[in-house]
Amino acid sequence: MSLHVGEGGAMMTGRMADGALQPDDSQFVAEYTTVRAYYVHRRNCLLLRADFSPLFVGYYLHLMQHGLHNNEQEDTFFKQLLAFFTLYVVSRPWKEHHAWTLNVKHPTTANYFVAGSSLTEDVVGRVFTEDVREPETDMLYAQNMCAGRDIHTSVVPLPPGDVAAKVETYYRLSEQRTARAFVGEGDEYALVTAQPGADYDWLAELQAEQLRDLESTEDVKLLETRRFTFRCGCTTERILPVIRAMRKDFADELSEQGKLEVSCPRCGVLYTITPEMIGGSDTETDC
Numbered sequence: 001m002s003l004h005v006g007e008g009g010a011m012m013t014g015r016m017a018d019g020a021l022q023p024d025d026s027q028f029v030a031e032y033t034t035v036r037a038y039y040v041h042r043r044n045c046l047l048l049r050a051d052f053s054p055l056f057v058g059y060y061l062h063l064m065q066h067g068l069h070n071n072e073q074e075d076t077f078f079k080q081l082l083a084f085f086t087l088y089v090v091s092r093p094w095k096e097h098h099a100w101t102l103n104v105k106h107p108t109t110a111n112y113f114v115a116g117s118s119l120t121e122d123v124v125g126r127v128f129t130e131d132v133r134e135p136e137t138d139m140l141y142a143q144n145m146c147a148g149r150d151i152h153t154s155v156v157p158l159p160p161g162d163v164a165a166k167v168e169t170y171y172r173l174s175e176q177r178t179a180r181a182f183v184g185e186g187d188e189y190a191l192v193t194a195q196p197g198a199d200y201d202w203l204a205e206l207q208a209e210q211l212r213d214l215e216s217t218e219d220v221k222l223l224e225t226r227r228f229t230f231r232c233g234c235t236t237e238r239i240l241p242v243i244r245a246m247r248k249d250f251a252d253e254l255s256e257q258g259k260l261e262v263s264c265p266r267c268g269v270l271y272t273i274t275p276e277m278i279g280g281s282d283t284e285t286d287c
Contacts, residue, residue, distance in 0.1 A: 031057075032121070032227035035090045041219035044198040048087040049190040049211070052079070055086070055123070056187055058230035066269045073107040074127050080163040080189075082230075084181055085114040086123050087191040088167070090226050094118045097145040102138070106160060109134045115266060122231040126268040140170055167191070182208045232267035236277070239264070243273055254278075 031054035038047040056079055063069060070078060081102060089098055099115035111132050116123030138158040145151050154174045158166045164181035171179035171193065178194040180203060190211050194203055214220055239262055254260060260273040 032229050033086070034225050034227045035087060036225050037090055037223045038214075038220045039195075039223050040192075040214070041221065042199070043202050043218065044195045045203055046091060046193045046195055046223075047190065047211075047214065047220070048090055048193075049184075049188070050083075050087065051186070051188050052083045052086070053187040055082075055228055055230050062230060062232075062267065066267075068126075068268050070127050074110060074129070077104075077107070077163060078112055078125065078127050079187075080183065081112050082114050082123060082125055083187075083189040084163060084167045084191060085125075086116065086228055087189060089116050089118060089123070089228075091191070091193060092118075092144075093146075095146050099143040099145075101141040102158075102166070103132070103135045103141070104138045105134055113266070116228070118226050120231075120233075121227055122229050122233075124230060124232040124266050126266065138166065140166065140174075142170070142174060178203055180206055182211060184208060184211070232264060232269070234264040234267060234269060236271050236273075239271055240273070240277060244278055 033050050033052050033055035035048060035050040038049075039045075040047055059079070059082070081100070085098070085100055089096075092098065097115070097117040097119070099113070102112040104110060104112070108129060109132050111128040112125070113128065114123060114125035138160060140154075140156045140158055142154040142156065143151060144153075156170050156174045158169050164183060167181040168179055171177055175193075178198070178200060180192045182190040182192075184190060190208075192203060192206060192211075194200065210217070243260065243262060254275050258274065262271045262273055263269070264271070
């Protein structure tokens with residue numbers, strides 16, 4: 001039996017439920033992706049940009065290490081969503097944790113899940129294609145979590161089309177401001193968002209080619225940099241309490257097969273759980 005702890009696309013944040021920070025397993029990734037945030041004076045816009053090659057390397061290493069695979073269309077769609085989500089996280093306050101689940105009809109019916117936080121400087125995600133309900137229209141379920149306040153959830157209908165268009169629609173409907181999303185050369189991505197008093201005409205007419213020389217054509221100031229890697233932090237130790245709480249539901253499977261295969265809802269890693277581990281003799285392994 002293969003058990004998914006949480007439904008396809010279930011939302012979780014970059015911090016584990018017990019409040020502990022995720023373990024640092026960045027040794028599996030050679031570099032971080034550095035996101036730079038600039039303020040464009042006189043246009044009153046925020047520019048966020050990064051080369052996501054290092055983060056994508058971490059993503060592919062994760063897939064290879066755990067024998068996971070997405071088809072080419074799903075893979076491209078997921079990477080673009082992950083990149084724009086990371087830029088979005090940098091545009092938000094440091095203490096927030098975010099998670100998006102995007103339910104789409106095309107190119108195939110799937111849930112694309114991404115989560116992350118600047119506090120842990122990591123993002124993670126996966127693609128769900130099995131047992132996914134086909135929506136009437138594409139929907140984005142966005143979750144914002146911050147210590148000391150209630151979780152805020154937005155449900156936003158999105159148009160069919162590419163990821164950049166969906167991100168711009170999300171900003172307009174949920175963030176209630178204008179944003180432009182750009183896929184550049186190679187693994188470069190950029191997001192430009194309107195701030196109070198923004199030059200909306202300039203933002204509407206902005207082209208990808210202009211971004212390459214923006215520092216020389218506009219009054220641009222670097223505000224901050226944040227660095228991100230692809231990392232989940234799931235462990236057997238953190239999954240076992242969930243299984244123990246549900247052990248009665250899986251008693252027959254454990255008796256017949258002698259084990260359970262549990263899939264992390266954040267990154268897709270499979271863990272093999274034995275009756276002895278549920279009884280308290282658990283050996284921790286890291287994602």
